Amino acid sequence: MQRKKINVWPYLLISPALIIIFTVVFVPAVNAILMSFQNYDLRRPKSIGFIGLDNYLAVLHDPLFWQSLWKTVQWVVLGVGFQFVFGFGLALLLNKKFFGRGIARSVSLIPWVTPGVLIGLMWRWIYDGNYGVLNDILLKFGIISEKIPFLAQQATAFPAVIVTIIWQGIPFFALMILAGLQGIPGELYDAADVDGANGFQKLFRITIPSLKNIIFITTMLRIIWVANSVDIIFNLTEGGPAYSTQTLSVFVFNKGNSLNLGYASTMSIMLTLVLLLVAILYLKNIFKNQEE
Amino acid sequence: MKKIVVFFLVFTMFVILSAAGFAQSNPVTVTHWYWADNPTYSATMQEMAADFNATNGKNITVVAEEYPWDGGAYSETLFRVVMGGGGPDTSSAKLTSTPLFNANGLLANLDEYIANWQDKDKIEDSLYNTMKDGSGTDSIYLMPWNTQVLYVYYRPSMFKEVGILVPKTYNEFLEACKKLSRDTNGDGVTDVYGFGMRGAKGGHEPWGSFIWARGGNFKDFTSAEAVAGMQDFVDIFKNGYVPPTATMDGYQEIIANFKLGKTAMTVHHIGSSPGMIETFGDDVDAFPFPGGMGQWTSMGDTENVMLESCENKDAAFEWLSYLATGKGQETWCTVTGNVPVSKTVQQLPVFQNSKFMKVSIEGAPFSGIYPILDTTTEWISTIWPNTVAAALMGQITAADAMKQLQTGLYGK
Numbered sequence: 001m002q003r004k005k006i007n008v009w010p011y012l013l014i015s016p017a018l019i020i021i022f023t024v025v026f027v028p029a030v031n032a033i034l035m036s037f038q039n040y041d042l043r044r045p046k047s048i049g050f051i052g053l054d055n056y057l058a059v060l061h062d063p064l065f066w067q068s069l070w071k072t073v074q075w076v077v078l079g080v081g082f083q084f085v086f087g088f089g090l091a092l093l094l095n096k097k098f099f100g101r102g103i104a105r106s107v108s109l110i111p112w113v114t115p116g117v118l119i120g121l122m123w124r125w126i127y128d129g130n131y132g133v134l135n136d137i138l139l140k141f142g143i144i145s146e147k148i149p150f151l152a153q154q155a156t157a158f159p160a161v162i163v164t165i166i167w168q169g170i171p172f173f174a175l176m177i178l179a180g181l182q183g184i185p186g187e188l189y190d191a192a193d194v195d196g197a198n199g200f201q202k203l204f205r206i207t208i209p210s211l212k213n214i215i216f217i218t219t220m221l222r223i224i225w226v227a228n229s230v231d232i233i234f235n236l237t238e239g240g241p242a243y244s245t246q247t248l249s250v251f252v253f254n255k256g257n258s259l260n261l262g263y264a265s266t267m268s269i270m271l272t273l274v275l276l277l278v279a280i281l282y283l284k285n286i287f288k289n290q291e292e
Numbered sequence: 293m294k295k296i297v298v299f300f301l302v303f304t305m306f307v308i309l310s311a312a313g314f315a316q317s318n319p320v321t322v323t324h325w326y327w328a329d330n331p332t333y334s335a336t337m338q339e340m341a342a343d344f345n346a347t348n349g350k351n352i353t354v355v356a357e358e359y360p361w362d363g364g365a366y367s368e369t370l371f372r373v374v375m376g377g378g379g380p381d382t383s384s385a386k387l388t389s390t391p392l393f394n395a396n397g398l399l400a401n402l403d404e405y406i407a408n409w410q411d412k413d414k415i416e417d418s419l420y421n422t423m424k425d426g427s428g429t430d431s432i433y434l435m436p437w438n439t440q441v442l443y444v445y446y447r448p449s450m451f452k453e454v455g456i457l458v459p460k461t462y463n464e465f466l467e468a469c470k471k472l473s474r475d476t477n478g479d480g481v482t483d484v485y486g487f488g489m490r491g492a493k494g495g496h497e498p499w500g501s502f503i504w505a506r507g508g509n510f511k512d513f514t515s516a517e518a519v520a521g522m523q524d525f526v527d528i529f530k531n532g533y534v535p536p537t538a539t540m541d542g543y544q545e546i547i548a549n550f551k552l553g554k555t556a557m558t559v560h561h562i563g564s565s566p567g568m569i570e571t572f573g574d575d576v577d578a579f580p581f582p583g584g585m586g587q588w589t590s591m592g593d594t595e596n597v598m599l600e601s602c603e604n605k606d607a608a609f610e611w612l613s614y615l616a617t618g619k620g621q622e623t624w625c626t627v628t629g630n631v632p633v634s635k636t637v638q639q640l641p642v643f644q645n646s647k648f649m650k651v652s653i654e655g656a657p658f659s660g661i662y663p664i665l666d667t668t669t670e671w672i673s674t675i676w677p678n679t680v681a682a683a684l685m686g687q688i689t690a691a692d693a694m695k696q697l698q699t700g701l702y703g704k
Contacts, residue, residue, distance in 0.1 A: 042375065043666040045396050129537035130545075130554060146481050149537040152491075154685055239674075240492070241539040241681035257368055258670035259392070 032265040040262030055266040064243060065267060068251040071158070072227055072271075075247045079165040080222045084215070086166065087173020092207075094174065095181045105178075112171035120235020123164045127151050127236075151237055154244040161236050161245050165226060173218055180214040181207070213285070220282035224275055319351045320607040324596075325370060325383040327361040329563055329628075334358055336627045340620045344611060347619075352607045363493035363542060364673055367392075374398050374599055381602035382611060387426035387593050387661060388668050390433060395666065399433040400598040405609045406432055411617040414634045423595070426664055433597060435612040437621075438630035440561030440592035441655040442497055443578045443648075445568060450484070450556040458577075462505035462584030466524060469533040472556035482532055488549045488558030489525075489534035491684060492542035496662070496676045497590035498559035498581075499525060507585030510663055513698040514691070517585065522683065522690040529684045539681040561592050562629040565648040578648055580655040591659035594630070631656075667701055675700035 039051045059065050094105050111119070126134050129149030138144045150160045184207065192202050208215075230253045233239065239246030239254060246254070248271045256264040324341070328334040341356040357380065359366055367389035373379040375396065385393075393399045406412055406420070419436045427433045444465075451458070454472055459465040469486035476484050490498055500510070502525045508518025528534055535541065535549055543560075550558045551571045559581065568576045581589045596615055598608045614620045617634045625632040625643070631652050632638050643649050662668060676697065683693035 042371075042396065043392055043669075130535060130549065131552075147536075149535075149540070152537040152540040154687070237540065238493070238677075240678050242685060242687055243678050243682075254674050257365070258674060259368070259371070260670075 032268055035262050035265040036269050038262050040260075040265070042259040042261060051262075055262050056270075058263065059266050059270065064246070064251065065248075065270075067243060068246050068248045069274075071245070072247040072249070074158070075162060075165070076223055076227050078162050079169065079226050080219060082162075082166045083169035083222060084173050084219060086170045088177055090170060090174040091177035091181060094178055108174060109171045111168045112175070114168070116168070116229065116231030117235055119164060119168055120232045123160075123167075123232075124151065124236050127160050152241060154242060157237055157241060157244050161233050164232055164236065165229070168232065169222060169226070172222065176214055176218045177211060180211045184210045216285055217282065220278055220285070223278050224282075227271070227275055319353060320604045321353045321355060322382060322602075322604060322608050322611050323380040324354050324356045324611065325359055325380040326356060327366050327384060328358055329361070330567070332566075333628060336623060340615075340623050343619060343623070344614050348610060348614070350607065350610060352604075352610055354611050364669065367669065371396075371398075374601065377601075379599060379601065381604065381608045382596055382598050384437070385434060385595050385597045387422070387434065387595065388664050388672070390427045391664055391666050392669065393597070394427055394429070394433060398600055399427075400600045400602060400605060400608075402432045402435060402598065402609075402612075405605075406435075409609075409613065411613060411634075414617045414636055416633075416635065419633055422593075426661075428664070434595035435597070435616050436633040437594050437596050437615055438625055438628070438633055439594070440563055440630050441652040441659045442501075442559050442561050442590045442592065443580050443651045443655050444557050444559055445550060445564070445576060445578050446557045447553075447572070447575055448577050449575050458579045459582050462582050465505075465582045466528065468557065469528050470531070473531075473533045484553065485535050485549075485555045486533040486557060487528060488541070488546040488555035489529060489538040490541055490543070490546050490559070491529075491539040491677065491681055492545075493673055493677050494543060495541075495680065496672055497592070499676075499680065500662070501559070501581040501587075501589055504586040504588030505582070505584035509586070509588075510701075513694040513701075519691045519694050522694050525680070526683050526690050530686070539684050562631065562646075562648045562652050565629045565646075566627075578651040580651055580658075583658070587658045589655045589659050591656070591661055593661065663701065665701065667703065671697075671701045 036055055037050060037052060038048060039054070040048055090108060094101065094108065098104075114122075126132055127150035129135065129147055129152055132147075132150070134150065135144070135147040139147065148156060150156045188206050188210075189202060192206060197205065227247075228249050230249050233245055233247060233250050234253065237245045239250045248267060252264050252267045252271065255267065326337050328337060337356050337358070341354045345353050359369060362369075364386075367386060370379060370383055370385075371389070371392060374393075375398070390399070415436055420432060423432045423434045423436060424430055446458070450472055451468075454474070456468055456471055459468050472484065472486035473482055474484050475482050489495070503509070503513075503518050503521035506517045506521035506524065508515055508521050512518065529538055535554060537545065541549070546555070546558045547560065547564060547567070549555045551567070565578075581587070596612050598605060598612060602608045615624070617636070621632055621634045622637050622640065624630070625637060626640075629646065629648060631649065632643065637643070662672075679688075679693050679696045679700070682688045683690055688696075
């Protein structure tokens with residue numbers, strides 16, 4: 001009986017990518033899991049050792065963890081929610097024919113292509129309570145009578161950072177949805193016109209159903225990215241004042257910076273578990289589409 | 293036989309001279325990390341490295357690489373890089389980060405180098421002792437470089453406008469904060485504040501003066517005296533004697549507010565004086581933070597360390613020596629206005645004639661540092677700003693804030 005010859009080329013070609021993923025994703029992930037079961041605090045290297053579930057119990061009893069988790073939920077729901085709404089609106093607008101549409105499409109991408117660190121610094125100055133342009137505009141229009149220290153008080157700091165992430169993410173939704181809109185056959189709208197459908201009916205019966213998969217995938221991706229994002233909050237407020245803008249990823253970053261890597265890893269694992277639910281939905285949808 | 297002996301001697305001389313010549317010309321590179329508060333300081337450090345490279349005569353090349361101080365995150369960056377197997381040969385450092393580096397065996401012991409150093413006596417013994425205390429051992433791991441004593445900058449013209457004199461006591465200082473907070477354009481809104489409070493990272497230094505002025509200290513933040521100091525800090529915020537942005541104001545903000553005339557007083561060290569003079573000319577002066585039941589101000593220290601991983605330790609020490617007592621000491625302290633550690637440099641006219649240097653020296657007897665524990669870095673960068681912000685915004689009382697600060701630093 002002749003043995004089936006194995007073609008090694010596919011394995012050879014995929015191996016560089018696998019090696020990189022193994023080195024920069026798998027190994028650190030396993031390392032983080034291992035550290036979460038250890039008293040891995042670099043400030044006290046002599047006491048590093050296995051402590052079982054102590055880190056997990058400590059995290060669950062840490063009020064700051066629960067506060068940060070709740071902040072993360074608000075950060076994601078409001079951030080991604082409004083990004084989608086405004087992104088959808090912008091995509092519909094950019095899909096219309098008007099003079100200068102090409103330029104408008106290009107300019108609308110600026111927030112998305114600007115590095116997060118730069119966005120943080122830029123908005124920090126916009127919101128500045130003494131010299132910020134936002135206060136200046138609001139004062140000139142008579143909307144406020146005194147300057148507001150947007151980032152220095154609890155009532156306004158968190159909404160301010162959410163507005164910033166919304167501003168950054170709108171173009172991503174707009175871009176993806178615009179690409180989807182261009183793939184919807186014009187005949188569907190022509191037929192709807194013949195049937196006497198109005199704008200809302202066309203939007204909810206044709207446009208949105210046609211974009212279902214794009215909306216789902218972009219939203220899932222954005223939820224994961226926004227939940228993990230640190231750069232904007234860190235550069236705006238570093239999680240303050242009084243932890244009022246500290247999401248879980250910022251808490252992990254701060255804890256990691258203070259070199260308590262065991263505790264930081266434990267919180268990362270818990271955030272990963274939460275995001276895993278979103279990731280499973282995302283992957284299921286992808287596989288479903290592939291089967292179809 | 294004679295010819296053989298002569299040949300042998302000549303050959304030996306040749307070998308020795310060649311070896312010496314080789315050692316002399318064998319190039320050595322020392323990588324040095326530092327931070328700089330402004331572009332002038334950056335340029336100065338680069339010039340110092342170039343000067344050292346041109347004059348050391350031992351073929352040592354120093355490559356000076358700048359990293360941001362970032363409210364103290366510099367130390368964490370350095371730690372991570374060195375732990376990861378990289379990093380420089382020498383670096384600027386602070387005493388507070390010594391326990392962390394020492395616990396991981398990252399710093400080179402300088403005892404032997406200093407014992408054999410010809411400039412050893414140019415630095416006060418007390419400074420060597422402070423270096424030992426900071427490391428928690430009987431050894432020296434940090435080479436003294438310069439110190440900065442925090443004091444209060446003020447605008448004489450504003451003091452004149454409201455008719456007050458330089459505060460001599462803590463109560464007079466609090467009164468000055470109140471009187472200097474004014475609505476100068478008549479729109480009903482305060483536009484000049486008495487004091488530029490630093491509520492963000494790094495604000496623990498001026499804050500400490502309030503705690504001590506009421507008789508408190510850093511051993512027990514929960515004492516009635518320490519809580520009273522905290523209450524003063526909260527009150528000047530609530531009463532509107534500091535900008536409402538204070539909870540998030542860091543170094544850049546307090547300096548900008550002072551320079552733009554938004555605040556009449558603020559606390560910083562002599563390093564800011566060149567910029568202040570450039571902005572205000574004679575209309576800026578300074579006084580030591582006044583005492584009440586106690587008196588304390590923060591002594592900002594800057595040292596240089598040699599990393600244990602450094603392969604050319606002799607060359608690295610040459611560079612550290614240049615910075616501590618050589619030309620580098622004079623250049624850096626002249627440009628930055630920092631207090632030199634070299635007794636010889638301290639005697640130079642440029643330091644003897646500076647009014648800000650005089651205030652620094654006046655504050656030196658009651659200046660000090662925070663307890664150096666393995667929790668100090670996290671306490672400074674995260675716990676202090678967030679806890680104090682909560683107290684300033686009225687979420688927690690001054691007493692609760694002090695309990696949290698005590699637990700954060702001492703764990704109990």
